Amino acid sequence: MADLKRTVLYDLHVELGARMVPFAGYEMPVQYPMGVLKEHLHTRAQAGLFDVSHMGQILLAPKSGRIEDAALALERLVPVDLLGLAEGRQRYALFTNETGGILDDLMVANRGDHLFVVVNAACKDADLAHLRAHLSDTCDIAAVTERALLALQGPAAETAMARLVPDVVDLRFMDVAIRRWDGVELWISRSGYTGEDGFEISVPEGFAEKLARKLLDMDEVAPIGLGARDSLRLEAGMCLYGHDIDETTSPVEASLAWAIQKARRRGGAREGGFPGAERILSELETGPARRRVGLRPEGRAPIREGTQLFAADSGGEPIGQVTSGGFGPSVGAPIAMAYLPADLCEGDIIHAELRGRRVPARIAALPFHQPSYKR
Structure with missing residues (x-):
């Protein structure tokens, strides 16, 4: 743990009794005394507060001053319509490689005169280098290094x-x-990343603990660790980079x-023009x-992840694997x-290889838990 980074809320996690574990180069809370099961159910019933400050926050400012130029520049790297992204809105996106695989998944927000991008913790250094290598001709690219990121998730x-910022009630899902x-x-x-209504809040590091304590003082809000975050996103059918998606999986294979x-x-008006377009556009038309x-x-x-899957309960080669x-x-x-x-x-x-025996499993629709976003 000595070589791991810590978020600005590390001392608060320890004070709250968190069990800290290595994750994406950081020492992060996997659970609190409530335990993963109760943390999960509390988030579904009320509201959970997550420290996601390990994730990468990046600003893309167009050198021309025209937000359209930043949108078109970023479209060189993602198969997503960013020119059509309205001010005050954000959109899920994917960095793809030349073979159509996924380098990372990310969120892109249009903030009027610049784009705000949030990327995964394990990929943030590579993502920043990727952006600078390809977009420096068009955009000024800056990593945000002095802001924490909190996620407040759940029906409450x-x-x-709204007790702190009353007009958040006017925001809809994916508004910024x-x-x-x-x-x-x-x-x-x-x-958010749980399938529940909620907010992600970027706050200056010097005020992050104060904001977290204000929220945690409310009866509805409890601290939630990575364990419950993982089970919540799995129920919501959301991908975890490096597990459900990676450089070998295309967005179409990944059901994205x-x-x-x-x-x-x-x-389309701007067909292709992103890495791996030939494979991805072909799979969109003919299927993966x-x-x-x-x-x-x-x-x-x-x-669990890595479990081999088979077409029958005896014999034959694996046809897929749990992610x-x-x-x-x-x-x-x-x-x-899983991929099948x-x-x-x-x-x-199909059948899963579980401790030396084959266990039947039924292919099911995603998500397992229906989201409750404010549309």
Whole structure:
């Protein structure tokens, strides 16, 4: 742990009794005394506060002063319509490589005169280098290094956040806004990684602990660690980079084709023009050989990441592998995600290799838990 970084909220985590573990180069809270199961259910029922300050925050400012130029520049690297992204809105995006694989997934917000990008912790240095290598001719690119990032998630998140910033009630899912609290700017988005309504809040590091304590003092809000964050996002059918998506998986294989708008597809106004376009556009038209699906194993035993999957309960070569799996506390049963041949359908039975025996699992629709976003 000696070589790991710490977020500005490290001392608060320890004070709250968190169990700290290595994650993406940081010492992070995996759970608090409440425990992963109760933290998960508390977030679904009320509101959970997550420290996600390890993630990367990046500003892209167009040198021309025209936000359209920054949007078009970033479109060189992602298969997403950013020119059509309205001011005050954000969109899910994917950095792709020349073979159509995914380098990272990210959020892009249009803040009027610049773009604000949030990337995964393990990829943030590579993502920053990637942006600078390809967009420095068009944009000034700056890593945000003195702001923490908090996520407040759950059905009571609006009630809690509105006590501090009343007009957050006017924000819809995927809206972004800059609001003042206690004399500083909060960069707020109505989004998250749990399948619940909520907010992600970028706050100056010097005010992060004060903001966290203000929220945690509210009856509805509890601190939540990485363990529950993982089970929440799994129930919501959300990908974890390096597990469910990586440089070998295409957005279409990953069942993320919804993130590629019409403007970037064949016949669209700005068709292609991103790394790996030939493969990705072809898969959009003809379908991929495999795809990410949900699985509902029979019985109570979870099937974990790396579990081999088979077409039958005896003999034959593996036809796929679990990428994320565990017990879904809100579902009350084991759940998993995996890549399987695309010709298999929802309801089909496959078999998982579990401790030397084959366990039946049914292909299921994603997500396992329906989201409750404020539209």
